[in-house]
Amino acid sequence: MTEATSSVITLHINGTPHTLTVDHRTTLLDALRERLALTGTKKGCDQGQCGACTVLLDGRRAVACLQLAVAAEGRAITTIEGVADGDRLHPVQQAFLELDGYQCGYCTPGQICSALAVLDEHAAGWPSAATADVRPEAGPPALTDAEIRERMSGNLCRCGAYPTIVRAVARAAGAESEVVA
Amino acid sequence: MREFRYHRAAATADAVALLAADPEARPLGGGTNLVDLMKTGAERPALLVDLRDLPLDRIETTADGGLRVGATVTNSDLAAHPEVRRRYPMLTQAVLAGASGQLRNMATVGGNLLQRTRCGYFTAGATEAAPCNKRAPGSGCAAVAGEHRNHAVLGASAHCVAVHPSDMAVALAALDAVVTYETADGPGELPLTAFYRPVGDTPHQETALPPGALVTGVVLPPAPPGASRYRKVRDRASYAFAIGSLAAALDVRDGVVREARLAFGAVASHPWRARRAEQALTGGPADAAAFAAAADAELAAARPLPHNGYKLPLLRDLVVDVLTALTEEAAA
DSSP states (O other): OOOOSEEEEEEEETTEEEEEEEETTOBHHHIIIIISOOTTSOOSSSSSSSOTTEEEETTEEEETTSSBGGGGTTSEEEOGGGTSBTTBOOHHHHHHHHTTOOSSOTTHHHHHHHHHHHHHHHHTTOOOTTOSOOSGGGOOOOOOHHHHHHHTTTSOOTTOOHHHHHHHHHHHTTOOOOOOO | OOOOEEEEOSSHHHHHHHHHHOTTEEEESSOTTHHHHHHHTSOOOSEEEEOTTSSOOOEEEOTTSOEEEETTOBHHHHHHOHHHHHHOHHHHHHHHTSSOHHHHHHOBHHHHHHOOOOOHHHHSOOOSSSOOTTTSTTSOOSSTTSSOTTSOSSSOBTTBOOOOOOSHHHHHHHTTOEEEEEETTEEEEEEHHHHBOOOTTOTTOOBOOOTTOEEEEEEEOSOOSSEEEEEEEESSSSSSOEEEEEEEEEEEETTEEEEEEEEEESSSSSOEEOHHHHHHHTTSBOSHHHHHHHHHHHHTTOOOOTTOTTHHHHHHHHHHHHHHHHHHHHHO
16 A cells, blocks of 8 residues: 555557556546647536546546546546547547537537447447336337437537537437427 | 545455545545545545445345345446346436436446535535535534525434435435445445434534445345336436435325335435325325325425425425326326
8 A cells, every 4th residue: 555646557548558657636637638638638617517528438438527547547548539540530520520510619529429428328228317218128219319418418518509419419320310409 | 636545446355444444535436526526625535445446346136136236336337237227217217317428437326325415515615604514514504594495405404404416315215225335343234214314413424334334335125016216306407416306116006005115305415215205195095185195294394495495396296296107107
């Protein structure tokens, strides 16, 4: 049991290991932005309420502002910088681009990382608070606009681009549907 | 933020020994509440004991047909588990009604139980002019005469009127769940309904856990008979704390209530098991008048503050609506 208040850690980010010394107080968000120059992940509220800092930890979405960097060691971290395949955009990115799923763009990296996970969670059959019958016998819920809105509610967009964000997620899911604006 | 040491526990006994040895140590689950409070100074641990490598991340069926849920199971995994959805749909609904997808992926069952109130005087930092007895015992409670629109109407005291923010724990209260823990002296357990201490004059002492105890999980007895539901009322449609919620299970046969389970959320310092309402309902007719009378029986003890009296009609309507829906579900 060490008395240290800092540690040498290795973070695996977008498939690349990064070794650094962190004060234990450092969040993953600050390690990404301030130490590793991965500034695609945005700092909004810094208290887990806005979703701008959403990244994937072992494939699951999480807010990097409440994740201590030291506790992220050994986990596979995916940031917005790791979403595209080289110059080829991920279908979620492409859909946001084509449908203007943003205005100023600040929340967009978080929206896209969150949307990636929403598609995986839905494919895994996870219900949401918008699902009428959560019992497994009811089968997986259709990814309706109401489901998308509920599942994306952890990502705020102060420009209010929500209608096109919902459309972009629906298109990426291959479930383009009518949106009541 | 205060500097702190960090240790990733390799075994439950390792974590328990560290927590027992240092009163300034805190267990780290998902960190969604703890790290946030460390940023504001409401929590100032000297050591974080990370639980992520412990074998407490499992959901298992018990011999009597219940479920044992480990303390580090994430909210997401709990809500999505087929047996939870099948046997305890109100628990899945309660968990999914809380926080966001990101936070549910991080947050754990143990942390959910032990999360602190979102009373602004506690979280954002009490001042001399606006004190908080949870932050500085004996300093006073600014909420009683201050901002208390979403504060307690039941079981509060002049020392603290904060509410417990969990949705999950409200369902667990209705389901007669039991919290298990480990200490340096051995294991122990507490019914969820006895897990949180009454506020009294010690609002900073929130649970009945012995000092240094590590919550290891929650045991759910077999589900109560009948249909069940968790319904949450909040200021916006998603991603907000409750201003009132109800976990209910109702067994109705031939128009008569055989058994009822009710627990309120966002009304007290802990999930409020509504035993007076249950008693009033049992053996009586399953109709709106009886449901309203049962709610009134429970709420007779309510002591609303100047700005949260709206919760009483809200809770009454919630009881009537949810129990009516469960009765119709049973008839269908």
